[in-house]
Amino acid sequence: MNVLVLGGTGFIGSNLCKSLLIRGHKIRIIDRTIKNIGFDMTNIECVEADFIDIIDFKPYLKNIDVVYHLISTTVPATSNMNRYFDVNSNVCTTIRLLDDIVKSNAQKIIFLSSGGTIYGQTEITPIPEDHPTNPICSYGIQKLTIEKYLFFYFHEYGLDYQVVRLSNPYGKGQNGRKGQGVIPIFINKVLKNEEIQIWGDGLTIRDYIYIDDVIEALSTLLEYSGEHRILNLGSGKGSTLIDIINIISSVTGQKALVSFTEARSIDVRANVLDIKKTTKELKWEPKYSLSNGIKLYIDKI
Template identity: 45%
Template sequence: MSGNGDPQRFLVLGGRGFIGSHLVDALLTRGHYVRCFDRPHVSPLAADHLSNPNFLLHEGDFTSEADIEAALEGCDICFHLVSTTLPNSSNIDPVFDVESNLKGSVRLLTHAVRAGVKKIIFISSGGTVYGIPQEIPIKETHPTNPICSYGITKLATEKYLGLFRELHGIECVVLRLANPFGERQRIQASQGAVAVFLGKVLRGEAIEIWGDGSVVRDYIYVADVVDAMMRSITYSGEEYVFNIGSGRGISLNQVLDSIENTTGCAARRRYLPGRSFDVPASVLNIDRAARLLNWTPKTDFDQGLDKFALWLRKQLEHSGV
């Protein structure tokens, strides 16, 4: 709800994805109007929202100027969750990354100003914008030297948000996410260690680990991510960039130990030589979000994993895998 309790009109770009679909649930639950923008024919990850009178599905392509212009019409606040690339593969074709993500995002901002959109909330990446960490946990003020194109276009988009705020007064919030996990995450993807590992353990498949499994990452349960997004709606302070993670580091070996405990199934681990581009540790400092968004994560790793495993078991049973 807005400050006076009225429902607002939201545009969620990428609203049929893993995080976006949870965000749409939360917005509809609060009585808001939601226009969900995604590619045509993306099958819903959960019970469809189409029967909700406050929900509108707007199919289109983020890289199409006409589609974005039409989607923005009449919206108060836009959540931007589209990414056409992944960190690991973005260096293969940086031109595509710039053309689709950066150009698309700047075009989005231009049309958002024209359409009178009040605020843009952008999902950036705490795992890539900083590059190799000089200190752990990483604060928002840490140097930003991404080592993949994905991180560079995320960072450049953040900067354009700041520029458009200065030039045109459009409000913005940037959430630099750590490693989200939870229900509806795809287990076939090349991103998301928790999802990929959990899927393999439940199907009795071997897990390949690059290095000795000591690589540490910051994992955050999806409901806590959505909570931070919802708090961003009413936030209007000067700082606009926030780390969103658990603030705690967990190694890949610890992730697998927890998966074994939760599922009661053994993880068949195959250790491979480490990869040069995997930084040994990445953990976010989340003090700024705690102080200014009044946000802290509520679900610890094992609790989140229990919920995710329960959901995934049902999915796998249902699909007969």
């Protein structure tokens, strides 16, 4: 297939592109900065462009079968600071993209949503896809809005789509020195003997999934033709920040320095995804435990 990957040089995008190449697909990348993503890029067409500045996506959609939309211009922790930018840059630009997709020959769009922010404060754990969605940060609201627009374009124009509600991915290609991801940040701090600052008591529960498990599922979705359009993607298991610190200390043999500060209003107490539907539909299951994934990441540093 001919695949367009929006955000193809990022953490998830670069790992996905490598997998798609191995599977024999042809790839076109759009990203703000085209950089070396760690493997041979001679078979990848690269377009250096800022997602929010693209007015006409049609030239980039030529001969494309499937679009992976991995781009977000904001992160949960800061999205509330400029809600207008969050919505305008993500939702409005995605609507322009969808308008041009329906004018092209592309068959499907796969959108990376957020299982960690879509649901908000939850009533049950693990969280199934049909749980009420009440996000408590702007990031989650814009992700949910895009999900609703995807359904609208399916209903109005027959555009096939898949929503992946991803939990907290970590692993190779993630840079803790740049503040990317809790696990890489903590590992970087421990290895440098620097203090880890935790918001709250460290007992908030999250679902962490190793990047290879993420990519296996995303790659499989390329040819998925089942009836379910929204799928959770995580490990299905919850871990606290204290759990993560203890594992890192055990693997590295170094004691972590930790301080605690007041909890943030954007943080839900627990978020663990129910992945039974994804496991059944994709004939996929996560292979890496949290301890194994952290060890693999540290070994590759």
